[in-house]
Amino acid sequence: MTGKQSLLLFVFTVTLAFGTLVYIDAGSAAPLASASGHGTLFDGVDSNGRVYRRQFSLSARMRSDGTVDGHAVLHNPAFDGGNGNRPYSLQIDISCMKVIGNVAIFGGITRRTTDPNLVDAVYFSIEDNGQPGAGNDRLSRVFFFDDDPTTTGDPQLCQGNQPGDFPLEVIQSGNLSLRP
Numbered sequence: 001m002t003g004k005q006s007l008l009l010f011v012f013t014v015t016l017a018f019g020t021l022v023y024i025d026a027g028s029a030a031p032l033a034s035a036s037g038h039g040t041l042f043d044g045v046d047s048n049g050r051v052y053r054r055q056f057s058l059s060a061r062m063r064s065d066g067t068v069d070g071h072a073v074l075h076n077p078a079f080d081g082g083n084g085n086r087p088y089s090l091q092i093d094i095s096c097m098k099v100i101g102n103v104a105i106f107g108g109i110t111r112r113t114t115d116p117n118l119v120d121a122v123y124f125s126i127e128d129n130g131q132p133g134a135g136n137d138r139l140s141r142v143f144f145f146d147d148d149p150t151t152t153g154d155p156q157l158c159q160g161n162q163p164g165d166f167p168l169e170v171i172q173s174g175n176l177s178l179r180p
Helices: 003-029 155-160
Strands: 031-045 051-063 068-076 088-100 103-113 121-127 138-140 168-170 173-179
Touching: 031 088, 031 103, 031 121, 051 088, 051 103, 068 103, 088 155, 103 155, 121 155, 121 168, 121 173
Parallel strands: none
Antiparallel strands: 031 051, 031 173, 051 068, 068 088, 088 103, 103 121, 121 138, 138 168
16 A cells, blocks of 8 residues: 555545544534423403413424423413412423424423412423414413322433323414424
């Protein structure tokens, strides 16, 4: 083998090795699945005939190592919670995500709420039915682990749920996006 051939073989080997390392590193950081979007559900009518609009937004991703991180926000003017103050607001730190087809099931912990009685593990699900989201995508209401403020459920219990465990409602506006 000549010096020029040896140099070319060395450059090719180094390039191949570096390219493989970059590919492996980029793959380890890429999410396996992600979900994001927002949806509005009609939630009754007040005494003046004004429609209550329950608004929900989320952003979550599952990493290749199985960890999940995300955030969800619920704003519900039709509910005053245990303290009698409207509107009800809830912020969730998402740490569990299970994807089956076009349905994702989530679990998380209450990060902030306007109702001190509702501080627990929270579960919900979405269904992405393509474009447009309004009138097609579906969203569940949130469900708490239990109504006992002395216990805290495990968000990872979302892994035991199946599509249909949380009743889904068609969103009136918005778009929910799921990338399995």
